[in-house]
Amino acid sequence: MGSPAPERIVRFSGTVRLAHWLLASTFFVMLFTGMCLYLPALSRLVGRPTAKAWHLWSAIALLVGIAVLLLIGNRRSLTGVVRDADRLDQDDVAWLKGGPRRLFDHDDAPPQGRLNAGQKLNTMVMLGLMVVLAISGTLLWLGERDTTYRFGGSVLTHDLASLAIGFLVMGHLYLALVHPTTRHALRGMVVGDVDRAWAERNHATWAMSESVQSAERNA
Amino acid sequence: MTANAPTPRPGGRPIGRAAFLGTVATGVGSIALLSRYSGSVQAAIQKVSAAVPGVNQIAPTAGWRIYTVADQMPTFNAATFKLKVSGHVANPVTLSWSEVDALATETQVTDFHCVTGWSVDKVHWEGFRARTLIDLVRPAGNARYVTFVSTEAPYVDQLTLAQFTAPGVMVAKKQDGVALKQEHGAPLRLVVPAMYGYKSVKWVGEIRFDAKRADGYWEQNGYDVDAFIGRSNGLTGS
Structure with missing residues (x-):
């Protein structure tokens, strides 16, 4: 056997992951069909109706x-993501x-x-754009x-929001x-958990609160 | 289990919802503002997209959008194409493509406006005028309407005879110097520059001189029969 499996912590619930992949798959169908409706060069690829x-x-x-998902899924985990995305602290x-500097020097x-x-x-602006696309x-x-x-x-608004x-x-x-x-992070959205060491490097506040919580649970 | 546990309420300010609401407000405001000022906004975007290479491929106002009502666009075959000119006329004819192609043509440069809000400026058209057709078939006195039947069923629309003979109206076979492309209605489309594009029937296969008024495809969906730009479909002249 090689090195022991890294310690993992759960980042996204099954409901959140399902919601994500439902959004991703319907998004790409809408993107592709939208491009066929929008670009003359693709207008013959798929019939307009x-x-x-x-x-x-x-x-x-x-x-x-x-x-x-909101009705029968883990609603709290879904709204939890939105609650997380809502508040921005000093950090x-x-x-x-x-x-952008952080893309090179982390x-x-x-x-x-x-x-x-x-x-x-990104989450909140994307949700806003989805509402704009739904209205237009x-x-x-x-x-x-x-x-x-x-x-x-x-x-025009539908087009500009789609571009954005x-x-x-x-x-x-x-x-x-x-x-x-x-x-x-892709692992967290596919199987739900991520390496604790990665979380400590990139999401230290969260990793720390997860340790405190699991310590409290074990106490 | 950990994911089910409540995330400790983060401190900080509700900047996220501000970003969400700001995005929604921008979008709703853009629908309202662009509905009023779409002309000047399009001109501005066009100026930018013309200056930056590549942008004109995806910019929302870069040009044509292709609207069809059937899944299959009609295909043009010069050997089998027929243009039927019928109705209340003294001399009904069915023209082959070579006969249509031999009709006297004129050229014009006109803007094209779609009722959904986009426009294409300065389109070069070449085609024949109503007068050429009228001289050929000699409509009867009661032929007050002209119906254009598209080979893209069930698309159809109608002009009054006076609208058909108005300046700028033509049955075009060339656009911007080349034969009409399939998606633009090859081989023949109507061009009515004073009206929104839904009156400019693509893939014209029959031109019928009628005594009675009849609703076209979009008129059946509540759109105005007289689709004058800026003073129809809910818009008033400004």
């Missing part, structure tokens, strides 16, 4: 799926001020909670059926799959 149907039904599947503000990062400040803002998308759908709901700004969320997801994919100090 078919692309529209997939685009709309994935949005509905996402909404229904999240509603089901978070300092972390953000360190800015050593003196201020200690972070379960989500670092970037992840918090609903208006586009209604406007096709009744010109009362047709506003010249809906299609596309860039955020590209950054997210880079950090989750490529960037050396953050890509271990």
Whole structure:
């Protein structure tokens, strides 16, 4: 046998992971069909009515799926992520001020909670963009059926919000799959737990509170 | 189990919800503002995207969007193409592509506006005018409407005879110097620059001179019959 298995701590519940992968899969269906609807070069790839149907039904599947997870899943763990993402403390503000430099020099990062400040803002801005896409998308759908709901700004807003969320997801994919100090986080979103040593380096505040809690439980 | 335990309430300020609400407010404000000022915003974005290479491929106002109502776009075959000109006319005809291609054409440069809010400026069109067709088929006195039937079923729309013969209206076979591309309605599309694009029927396969008014595809969904830019579909002249 090689070295002993590293000690792990749980970062994301099954409900949170399910919600994440439901979002990821419906997002990519909406991105692909959206590009077919948007780019003339792709307009012949998928028929417009078919692309529209997939685009709309994935949005509905996402909404229904999240509603089901909130009803029968571990609701507290799901809302817990949003609660975590909501509050930024002094360390978070300092972390953000360190800015892009931290991509290259990670050593003196201020200690972070379960989500670092970037992840918090990314989560909240992404949720906001999803609401914007839902509102403008609903208006586009209604406007096709009744010109009362047709506003010249809906299609532009839907496009701009899609571009913005596309860039955020590209950054997210880079950090989750490529960037050396953050890509271990993928494990947390796939199996739920992460190496304690990694958490202590990158999410020290959280790792410490986890130790205190497990010590209290064992006491 | 650890994930189920409550995360200790983090201190700090609710900056996250501010970011969330700010994003939503920006989006809702953008729907409202862009609905009012989409013209000037598009012009600004176009200026930026023209200056930065690559951006014009993805910028939201870079040009055409392809709208269709069927999954399959009609395919043009010059050997089998037929343009039927029918209805209340003295001389109904069915033209082959070579006959259509031989009709006298004119060129024009006009802007194209879609009712959903996007526009393409200065499109070069080449095609034949209503007058050429009217001289050929000689409509009867009661032919007050002209119906354009798309080969992309069930798309159809109609103009009054006066609207069809108005300046700037043509049945185009070339766009920006080349034969119409499939997604733009090859081989023939109507061009009505004074009206929103849904009146400019693509893939025209039949032109019918009618005595009665009938709703087109979008009119059946509540869109205005007279789709004049800036003064139809809920917009008033400014």
